Each structure stands twice: as structure tokens, then as C-alpha cells.
Amino acid sequence: MRKTQATFKLGIEFSNWGDIGERYFHAFGQIGRSTWMGDFQHLWQHASSLGWGGELQDYCFELQAAKAGKFDKDKANYAYHLDAGLYASFLSELSQKRGVKRIEGTIESIAMDSENGHISNLVLKNGTSVQGDLFIDCTGFKGLLINGALGVGFEDWSHWLPMNSAWAVQTEGKKEIPPYTKSIAHDASWQWRIPLQNRVGNGLVFCSDYTSEQDALQLLTDNLEGDMVSQPRLLKFKTGKRNKTWFKNCVAIGLSSGFLEPLESTSIHLSQISATRLVQMFPFNGMDEVLQTHFNNYVDGEVDSIRDFIILHYNLNRRSEPFWQHVATMDIPDSLQHRLELYKRTSIAFKNDLDLFRVDSWNQVMLGQGIKVEGYHQMGRLIKDDNLRQAFNDLQEHINSTVEGLPMHADFLRQYGVLDLHRKP
Numbered sequence: 001m002r003k004t005q006a007t008f009k010l011g012i013e014f015s016n017w018g019d020i021g022e023r024y025f026h027a028f029g030q031i032g033r034s035t036w037m038g039d040f041q042h043l044w045q046h047a048s049s050l051g052w053g054g055e056l057q058d059y060c061f062e063l064q065a066a067k068a069g070k071f072d073k074d075k076a077n078y079a080y081h082l083d084a085g086l087y088a089s090f091l092s093e094l095s096q097k098r099g100v101k102r103i104e105g106t107i108e109s110i111a112m113d114s115e116n117g118h119i120s121n122l123v124l125k126n127g128t129s130v131q132g133d134l135f136i137d138c139t140g141f142k143g144l145l146i147n148g149a150l151g152v153g154f155e156d157w158s159h160w161l162p163m164n165s166a167w168a169v170q171t172e173g174k175k176e177i178p179p180y181t182k183s184i185a186h187d188a189s190w191q192w193r194i195p196l197q198n199r200v201g202n203g204l205v206f207c208s209d210y211t212s213e214q215d216a217l218q219l220l221t222d223n224l225e226g227d228m229v230s231q232p233r234l235l236k237f238k239t240g241k242r243n244k245t246w247f248k249n250c251v252a253i254g255l256s257s258g259f260l261e262p263l264e265s266t267s268i269h270l271s272q273i274s275a276t277r278l279v280q281m282f283p284f285n286g287m288d289e290v291l292q293t294h295f296n297n298y299v300d301g302e303v304d305s306i307r308d309f310i311i312l313h314y315n316l317n318r319r320s321e322p323f324w325q326h327v328a329t330m331d332i333p334d335s336l337q338h339r340l341e342l343y344k345r346t347s348i349a350f351k352n353d354l355d356l357f358r359v360d361s362w363n364q365v366m367l368g369q370g371i372k373v374e375g376y377h378q379m380g381r382l383i384k385d386d387n388l389r390q391a392f393n394d395l396q397e398h399i400n401s402t403v404e405g406l407p408m409h410a411d412f413l414r415q416y417g418v419l420d421l422h423r424k425p
């Protein structure tokens with residue numbers, strides 16, 4: 001954490017997403033207590049029908065801690081905010097210390113084995129040839145190996161996720177460090193604020209069909225909370241997935257394998273999980289199509305489900321601007337349509353094996369975006385009203401008293417030894 005200026009992340013606060021003026025959290029914790037019969041939201045729906053029970057989020061510890069700006073590593077489920085550039089340097093240093101050999105250079109051409117169509121070696125600008133049995137394509141959006149050399153195409157998802165550009169800029173660090181990301185929706189864009197130890201990462205993701213680059217930059221700079229400490233950078237991207245992430249003797253990891261916009265900050269996770277899976281499914285006996293299909297099925301399952309989760313944020317909105325109307329009325333993947341219908345009718349949210357997001361993530365975003373449910377499991381009727389009310393009160397009291405005893409996030413970082421005591425905000 002010291003090397004990457006990292007902070008802890010309990011979730012994301014979404015503002016203006018369901019409608020202007022609305023706010024909700026996607027926190028990484030569990031909500032209430034579930035039973036074998038059904039998840040907590042059914043009990044909460046039952047309580048709501050009786051006229052009490054408050055908001056579902058009142059029963060999520062991580063969410064209440066985030067709202068209070070507090071944190072304790074031993075008590076919460078969390079992720080990290082980190083500086084991706086520093087993280088790359090950290091991993092590079094770590095792996096070279098452990099024996100990885102690094103050859104720096106620009107790939108100028110890629111030589112192929114004419115017999116089996118595999119990549120045989122990379123030729124660098126300075127003439128060096130790098131041979132290998134297995135190549136990992138980490139060349140970003142270019143996909144020089146997987147696409148350039150092997151011609152594996154790309155499944156375009158921009159009809160579901162039309163954002164295609166972003167401005168990114170850093171602002172000065174702050175004294176208080178919220179343990180969560182902020183995501184603020186605008187007319188045809190959304191803005192992120194990611195607090196690190198020494199600075200705040202900011203950006204505006206937009207769709208060039210609806211907002212010009214200049215207007216997007218103006219909107220971002222008008223809505224910054226501190227002074228800029230870097231020049232704004234424009235990034236262009238296309239949302240979608242490589243048709244096969246492992247093909248022949250090449251595995252695409254990172255942006256060469258596809259891209260989902262950073263709404264739920266999932267790219268680095270996807271790179272990491274792909275690297276882990278490659279270790280688990282390493283081709284010790286040479287390239288094997290069965291193994292490759294198995295690997296590709298995992299990647300597809302993981303990415304498709306994250307894609308659906310991100311589309312959900314856009315599709316369930318009640319805003320009136322043309323962009324929001326467009327995404328509210330567009331066709332969505334069948335897999336998401338099924339989830340939405342099921343939730344609307346029954347309040348059932350589910351997590352498949354390859355899903356990154358848990359039941360309570362789906363719950364929070366569906367309800368946060370304003371879905372209206374028509375039914376729920378009647379398990380609450382098996383419990384006497386007074387007992388249920390008592391159980392709900394106990395849960396809330398436990399959460400509130402635990403949150404009260406937590407340190408503020410910046411103080412926790414100091415105690416934990418990662419935040420410089422003499423840091424100037």
C-alpha cells in the first residue's frame with residue numbers, strides 16, 4: 001500500500017444515477033442476515049410491507065462505515081484504491097527480484113511458425129529476437145499479438161455500453177480520505193473521484209455521440225474539488241471482448257482481451273484473475289485446445305456477468321435527457337433481462353459460480369437504481385412480527401455501535417503504517 005499510495009475502498013457512492021438528486025451506495029459487504037430459505041432482502045420487504053424496517057442499506061456494516069468515513073481492516077470487506085502506474089512498477093520490481101527477466105523494447109514485427117500458425121518470436125526495434133513457447137499479449141487496446149498476428153476478432157459491445165471516451169486528471173490530496181469511490185452522473189457522462197493517499201484521481205467518462213471532448217473537459221474541470229496537479233489526459237476506448245482470449249500459443253490479458261468501462265473498476269481484477277487462471281491451467285504438455293476452451297469459458301463467464309452488472313446501472317434509470325432515455329430503452333442482453341424480470345417479480349437476486357458480484361451487490365444496484373418489485377419470498381411471515389422487529393433492531397444497533405468505535409479512514413491508514421504521518425494534505 002505504501003508503494004502504490006493505496007487507500008481502502010468499501011464501495012462506490014452513486015449520485016444522480018437513478019434520477020437527479022438521488023444517491024445510493026454499492027458497498028462490498030453483506031446486508032443483514034440471510035437464511036437457507038432466502039436472502040435478507042425478502043425479510044426487509046416483508047418488514048416494509050408492515051410499515052417499518054427503514055432502508056435496506058441500514059443493515060450493511062460496510063455501507064454505514066463508508067458513510068461515516070470510517071474503516072477497520074479486520075472488520076470490513078474491502079477493495080483497494082491504488083495508483084495503477086505505481087502498482088505496475090511495484091509488480092515489475094517484485095517479479096524481477098524473483099527471477100523474471102525483463103527485456104525492454106518496442107515490438108516491430110512478429111514471426112510466425114508456418115507449420116502450426118503459432119507465434120515463434122517477436123522482433124524488437126533494436127533487432128533483438130525474443131523467442132517463446134507461450135506469449136501473453138499485454139499490448140493494451142492494440143492487441144498486437146492476439147489480433148495483429150493471430151487475427152482474433154473483437155465482439156463490440158458499444159450498443160450496450162456506448163461510453164467511448166474519458167478525460168482523466170489528478171487533483172491534490174485531502175486531509176480526510178473517504179473510504180469509497182464517488183461516481184456522479186451528469187447529462188450524458190459520469191465523473192469519478194478516487195481518493196489516494198497523496199492525491200485524488202478524477203475523470204469523466206462520456207459518449208462522443210452526445211458530448212464533445214471540449215464540453216466534457218469543461219464539465220470535469222468545473223466539478224473538481226481541488227487544484228489540478230496533472231494535465232488532463234484524453235483516453236479513447238471501445239467496449240467489448242476478444243472473441244477468444246487464448247488462441248494458439250497466445251493469451252491476451254488486460255486491455256488486449258477486452259474492455260469494460262471503469263464504472264465498477266473491474267479491469268485490474270480481470271487481469272489478475274486471468275493471470276491466476278493461467279497459472280492454474282498452465283499448458284505443461286503443450287498447447288491443448290480443450291484446455292484453451294476451458295480457460296476461454298471462464299474468462300467469458302466472468303466478463304459477461306460484469307458487463308451485465310455495468311449495463312444494469314444505465315438501463316434502470318428514470319432520467320429524462322436523451323442519453324439516459326436511450327440507455328433506458330435499449331435492448332439488453334438476455335442474461336440481464338432474465339435477472340431483471342426475476343428480481344422485479346420475486347426479489348430474487350443470485351450469484352453464479354463465475355460472477356464477481358455477490359447477491360447484495362445486485363440488490364443494492366437494482367434497488368438503488370429504483371426498480372419496483374412486485375413480489376418477494378414470504379419467509380418473513382414465519383417469524384412473529386415482534387421477534388422480527390427485535391432482530392432488525394439488534395442488527396442495526398450492532399452495526400451502529402461497531403461503526404461508532406471505528407477510527408476515521410485516514411487515522412486507520414496512519415495506525416496501519418501506510419500513511420506518512422507528516423503528509424501535508
Ligand SMILES: Cc1cc2nc3c(=O)[nH]c(=O)nc-3n(C[C@H](O)[C@H](O)[C@H](O)COP(=O)(O)OP(=O)(O)OC[C@H]3O[C@@H](n4cnc5c(N)ncnc54)[C@H](O)[C@@H]3O)c2cc1C
Nearest residue numbers: 105106107138139140166235254255262265266267268269
Ligand atoms: C478511462 C479508464 C479508466 C480506468 N479505470 C480503471 C479502474 O478504476 N480500475 C481498474 O481496475 N482498471 C481501470 N482501467 C483499466 C486499467 O487502466 C487497465 O486495466 C490497465 O491499464 C492495464 O492495461 P494493460 O496493461 O492491458 O494495457 P496498457 O496499460 O495500455 O499497457 C499496454 C502496454 O503495451 C505497450 N505497447 C504497445 N505497443 C507496443 C509495442 N509495439 N512494443 C512494445 N510495447 C508496446 C504500451 O507501451 C503499454 O505499456 C481504466 C482504463 C481506462 C481507459
